[in-house]
Amino acid sequence: MDKTGSDQTTEDKILEAAKNVFVAKGMSGARMQDIANEAGINKALLHYYFRSKEKLFEVIFKAAVSRLVPRITAILESDLPLFTKIERFCENYIDTVMQSPFIPLFVINEMNKQPEEFILKIWGDQKPGLQIFFKQVEEAVATRLIRPIHPHQLLTHIVSLNIFPFVAKPIIFFVTGMNTQEYKEFMIARKKEIPEFIINSIKI
Amino acid sequence: MDKTGSDQTTEDKILEAAKNVFVAKGMSGARMQDIANEAGINKALLHYYFRSKEKLFEVIFKAAVSRLVPRITAILESDLPLFTKIERFCENYIDTVMQSPFIPLFVINEMNKQPEEFILKIWGDQKPGLQIFFKQVEEAVATRLIRPIHPHQLLTHIVSLNIFPFVAKPIIFFVTGMNTQEYKEFMIARKKEIPEFIINSIKI
DNA sequence: GTTTGTATTAACCAAATGGTTAAACTAAAT
DNA sequence: ATTTAGTTTAACCATTTGGTTAATACAAAC
Incomplete structure (x- = not known):
């Protein structure tokens, strides 16, 4: 799974990127494509790992x-x-x-x-x-x-x-x-x- | 212009509604249609009076x-x-x-x-x-x-x-x-x- | 009543959006 | 080498979005 030398999983990358974008834009204002860009992944992975924007947001909120x-x-x-x-x-x-x-x-x-x-x-x-x-x-x-x-x-x-x-x-x-x-x-x-x-x- | 008994101009209605929506959703997350709904007007009026979402936001920001x-x-x-x-x-x-x-x-x-x-x-x-x-x-x-x-x-x-x-x-x-x-x-x-x-x- | 300028509306447009799909890729197990 | 399970991708989809357009409505001036 890890083939670039980085030890961050895709899930972690998404969470970190999403946190940054949600903080910057709020939940409504955050764009899934922006989160994907920031994480350096394909947008469909956001749904693969977290199902929906709302669920992704929920995970970050709960953690915070x-x-x-x-x-x-x-x-x-x-x-x-x-x-x-x-x-x-x-x-x-x-x-x-x-x-x-x-x-x-x-x-x-x-x-x-x-x-x-x-x-x-x-x-x-x-x-x-x-x-x-x-x-x-x-x-x-x-x-x-x-x-x-x-x-x-x-x-x-x-x-x-x-x-x-x-x-x-x-x-x-x-x-x-x-x-x-x-x-x-x-x-x-x-x-x-x-x-x-x-x-x-x-x-x- | 004022035919409903209210003494608020359309422009004032827009500003008040926009303030509420921008505060609630941020600039990115705010929807022009939501602002129009909250102001009780047709969305095209937002552009008639304020040209763009960004300009509308700017007016409210400056005032604040x-x-x-x-x-x-x-x-x-x-x-x-x-x-x-x-x-x-x-x-x-x-x-x-x-x-x-x-x-x-x-x-x-x-x-x-x-x-x-x-x-x-x-x-x-x-x-x-x-x-x-x-x-x-x-x-x-x-x-x-x-x-x-x-x-x-x-x-x-x-x-x-x-x-x-x-x-x-x-x-x-x-x-x-x-x-x-x-x-x-x-x-x-x-x-x-x-x-x-x-x-x-x-x-x- | 007609004209003029401003205000309002509904319909429209191209692009953006969250989400879906199926194929391709990868790595481990056999 | 083949199979399996998990991961990733590019393309696609229906809906939403900010903004535009032309027609209509309104009110004041003549």
């Missing part, structure tokens, strides 16, 4: 989401102290996304396109177990460990600070004049910058 | 961007004290976007699709005048008004906290159980929450 969501919610659901939780969340999130930087934009788009379907696909009919985190924040406020802040606002701050810089990459490059290596270091630095920023803000 | 970028950079370029600047930026930004909540996602997508073209279209060959803000942050650090923080990191924090919650609307709804009115109040509250959060973090 399953890489992100479980470990993120696991941290927030754990018994760790609040500040440790924030630190772990940030470190974990940024590490995860740096390995697949397309995920935030991809997930954001899908989430906004069909919100109900998106949520159903990821969580079914359950709710993410964030009550533990919310209660923890409320307790920390009540015991004056942290300033008064609504748990929803705090979670939004945390997630915003972690996600947005990935989708803002082009503008960060432009505004700061960073190159690729500098951007990478910038994002790695954020693993500590963000929790420090947050904890400094809420700590009494 | 011109509503956001100038006032945001103007605040950062001004002579206001640093903390006032942060407060003004957040208040202004959230007010602006709440009037056209589709803008962040729209702009984020365009920015990531073709970064160079995006930047060229908005700024031409100039640079946004953010040096004033960056120097201000450095001075504030030097004079121990604020904790040491890199200006690039601070700007990224500020913009992240303001933009992301708009594109995260579906997940915020889901995770918090908010309804539309509650979400609106939540976002209005952020006009004060965000600068407070930031200033508490950096202030010595």
